[in-house]
Amino acid sequence: MRSYRRRFLLVPALLCALAVLAALPAGAVGDRKGAQGRNGTGTGGDSVLSAQVVQLYADAARATQRYEKGRRGAEVQRAKAQRAEALLERERREIGVLHEDLGRIARAQYRSGGGMPLTAQIILAKDPDELMRGQHVFSQTNMAVGNAIEKSRRAEARLAKDEAKAAAAWQNLEKRNAELAELKEGIEQKLEQARWQLQGQADASVAAGSCSGAVRLDQPKRDLTSEWVAPLESYELSAAFGSGGLRWANLHTGQDFAVPIGAPVRAVGDGHVVRVSCGGAFGMEVVLLHADGYYTQYAHLAAVAVDQGERVDTGQWIGQSGTSGNSTGPHLHFEVRVTAELGSAVDPVPWLTERGVRLG
Structure with a gap:
């Protein structure tokens, strides 16, 4: 009874299998056999080339990431250099204003007698207190102007040094980006060549009507x-x-x-x-x-x-x-x-x- 039932179920199973085979397009059965290849895998050349393309994709992606990271770093460095140049220009304008003020002070001193010899100031002064006040104001003015000029000179020297460092860093980043771009271009060229080799193998399989595995x-x-x-x-x-x-x-x-x-x-x-x-x-x-x-x-x-x-x-x-x-x-x-x-x-x-x- 049990064996009869197995024989009874075998008939519709065979009919279903025949129906599936009949429904498959021409060459599909051969494709399945061809797709298995040796031990269910494609030829060694196919696998190597496909793996090479995948690896080149990864290499190109990494090179692109490095290039973009370098480019962003260069943009940050350029912004710093531009800020340094703007600050330097502002300091130079301030120094120019100080120089103009110093010129006005000198001219005013000359007109008011501040530029006269000390002997003449003593003779013309109404009293010792007036002479001391004039000398004190003149001394304080000279000291303030001198300090401002020295401070501006130090700032200008420091900013010029920073500007030179920023320019050198920018040049290094440009050089690095050029190297990365060359690396990326080389990978892309290899990738393009490998792509079309891979496509050539695919076209050969399609022309033969059978997958290589x-x-x-x-x-x-x-x-x-x-x-x-x-x-x-x-x-x-x-x-x-x-x-x-x-x-x-x-x-x-x-x-x-x-x-x-x-x-x-x-x-x-x-x-x-x-x-x-x-x-x-x-x-x-x-x-x-x-x-x-x-x-x-x-x-x-x-x-x-x-x-x-x-x-x-x-x-x-x-x-x-x-x-x-x-x-x-x-x-x-x-x-x-x-x-x-x-x-x-x-x-x-x-x-x-x-x-x-x-x-x-």
């Missing part, structure tokens, strides 16, 4: 607080769902993200890989099935980092962006579908918004 990237530590994320960390939104144009036979069925070749593409949520395909309009693509029954598609890739049947977590890198298939430039074509097949797509932007992911 998953490249295994070193996954970053994921400390996510949400169950859903955007498919890319950094991007610009381009063609939207439902838009029309000469590029598509019908309306656009997904949301495009403009990114360079080789940018890590993330699973928007936990799920299973139900398709890894290389060929056709979508080029190299990955389709995931999520627990809520929706499917997500990631198309025009330059590399895939997962195999069919594999489980993925939210934020896991599942591939790298590219421009394979029917694509006019590097971007990620992202779809949300009710089924795994083309023609059941829904607008991915409100779908992600409902799950706490706002694009833009």
Whole structure:
């Protein structure tokens, strides 16, 4: 009785399997086998190149951070130098005023007899008290003016020294920024070369209609607080769902993200890989099935980092962006579908918004 029941259940299971195989597009079965590669991974060259692109992205990001930090430091130093120059100019104006005052005092003393010899002042003074008062005022005036001039001279010397130090520091920062810019440019050149090598391998796989296998990237530590994320960390939104144009036979069925070749593409949520395909309009693509029954598609890739049947977590890198298939430039074509097949797509932007992911 027990064996009869097993035979009874086997019939619908076989029918379901045949139906699934029949529903798969041409080449999908071969794609799955090709995607496994040797021991479920891609060739060594593919993995090395993909890892190189990811590493170059990280190097370029670090170089950019260093460049921006140096630039901000230079701006702070320039502001300090400008304040020092303004203070120096103010002190110079004050010194000019003091010099003018000193000239007026000297002229007034000359007119009032302050510049006369002491013998003449004694003869002309009405009494000793008048003579002493005049001498005291003259002495105090000279001392005050002398102190002010000396103080201004010291301030001017100090500020000139500070200005020279600020200018030297500014020159050093400019030199450092130039070195960082050169470093960044070198990394970007290497990155551009590696990107197109990676894309060349993807185009070869698409032309052959079979993926070379998953490249295994070193996954970053994921400390996510949400169950859903955007498919890319950094991007610009381009063609939207439902838009029309000469590029598509019908309306656009997904949301495009403009990114360079080789940018890590993330699973928007936990799920299973139900398709890894290389060929056709979508080029190299990955389709995931999520627990809520929706499917997500990631198309025009330059590399895939997962195999069919594999489980993925939210934020896991599942591939790298590219421009394979029917694509006019590097971007990620992202779809949300009710089924795994083309023609059941829904607008991915409100779908992600409902799950706490706002694009833009």
